[in-house]
Amino acid sequence: MLDKSLPYFDLIMRRKTGTPIPDVPLPPGYTFVNFQPGDERAWAEVETSVLEFDSVPEAQDYFAKHYLCYGDDAQRRVFFVQAPNGKKIGTASIWWEYTGKRRVPSLHWIGVKPEYQGKAIGKAMVCRLMQETLEIEGDIDVYLHTQTWSYKAIGVYLYAGFELLRHETFSRHKNSFELALPHLQTRMSEHTLAKVEPSE
Amino acid sequence: MLIKANDPYVDCPVLESENFSFRLVQDDDAQDLLACYADEKAVPLFNSDNCTSDFYYRTAEEMQRCIGFWVREYEQRYYIRFAIVDKRSKQAIGTVEYFAKDEAFEDFGVVGVLRLDLASPYEKEGYITEILQMVEEKFHQTFGTQSVITKAIPEARERVRALSTAGYEPLPEGTIVQFGDYHVRRSEGRLKS
Numbered sequence: 001m002l003d004k005s006l007p008y009f010d011l012i013m014r015r016k017t018g019t020p021i022p023d024v025p026l027p028p029g030y031t032f033v034n035f036q037p038g039d040e041r042a043w044a045e046v047e048t049s050v051l052e053f054d055s056v057p058e059a060q061d062y063f064a065k066h067y068l069c070y071g072d073d074a075q076r077r078v079f080f081v082q083a084p085n086g087k088k089i090g091t092a093s094i095w096w097e098y099t100g101k102r103r104v105p106s107l108h109w110i111g112v113k114p115e116y117q118g119k120a121i122g123k124a125m126v127c128r129l130m131q132e133t134l135e136i137e138g139d140i141d142v143y144l145h146t147q148t149w150s151y152k153a154i155g156v157y158l159y160a161g162f163e164l165l166r167h168e169t170f171s172r173h174k175n176s177f178e179l180a181l182p183h184l185q186t187r188m189s190e191h192t193l194a195k196v197e198p199s200e
Numbered sequence: 201m202l203i204k205a206n207d208p209y210v211d212c213p214v215l216e217s218e219n220f221s222f223r224l225v226q227d228d229d230a231q232d233l234l235a236c237y238a239d240e241k242a243v244p245l246f247n248s249d250n251c252t253s254d255f256y257y258r259t260a261e262e263m264q265r266c267i268g269f270w271v272r273e274y275e276q277r278y279y280i281r282f283a284i285v286d287k288r289s290k291q292a293i294g295t296v297e298y299f300a301k302d303e304a305f306e307d308f309g310v311v312g313v314l315r316l317d318l319a320s321p322y323e324k325e326g327y328i329t330e331i332l333q334m335v336e337e338k339f340h341q342t343f344g345t346q347s348v349i350t351k352a353i354p355e356a357r358e359r360v361r362a363l364s365t366a367g368y369e370p371l372p373e374g375t376i377v378q379f380g381d382y383h384v385r386r387s388e389g390r391l392k393s
Binding site (some may be wrong): 017018101102103105135136137138141 | 218219288322324325326327329330333336337365366
């Protein structure tokens, strides 16, 4: 869930080619499944529960406009974690953006419903998503945009092999690393934050 | 025949993308490339239209003979067969062939013909898109082309996706070439699309 008590600053992370991906199993009974037509509402419910949208219809509308228009890519690139009761409780996507004319793989919309957080589901989901990314894209650099509000997720991304970039960015995203760092330091351990791209 | 100040048939360029380098294929590539050309999953996706081989090789000697043929064809200025070298492993993982057709075509200008042979672990949308972007950025200037055509059979799903992502469109059968399953991309800003 987003922690909006922190000031908002944009951050960019990158998993470099060749970085090992940890194998983290989901808790027993939980499964990793592909998006299927009709799952739009499940996606919207997860993303609304973590405060990315104000309402489920708004989230559903956003998903339709930005993801469903790409043929079967949503089925190939959007995933859910399904609980033992069959409910979809987490979602993660491997999509793409453009830096100039260069197409860049990028993680989008990672979220786990608040009542299921604290079970290492997010960690397992992101690691599995990265394995899927290697299958789809090959072992190439993968980026993501995040922000200070998602410092808990940043810890997961660092674990999964991403690094915080000091200056570089991708697509049209801002990178406010220097402004964000003091706020991250109030919430994250020095050990976790050690995985920052080396200074230039 | 292509005559340019920087003639690639005189001085074959070495080109680069993020994860790959591209240079004229050479004898030493035989062992690496055998992994690609003996790959039963990969070979059915290759384009052998107008070729004298099915490109399925089982021995290093067969591969070496093929490389020798490609080098002789380069010396005769028919096409350039580049080895695709993975920058991390330093191994040749496939080849790209490119040449400019002698005649220009209405709506397409001078057309380059691209063949892309990849070992099956590299038959991924991201890798193929990266290679196609390199083709778009570097080959038109190198070869004096304005459009590029390449073949992708429907079973080559990753390739078909990557072609679509990179702005290629299906080419009606009988246009430019008499074979089916070709895709075309017109160079941006140079011809109507």
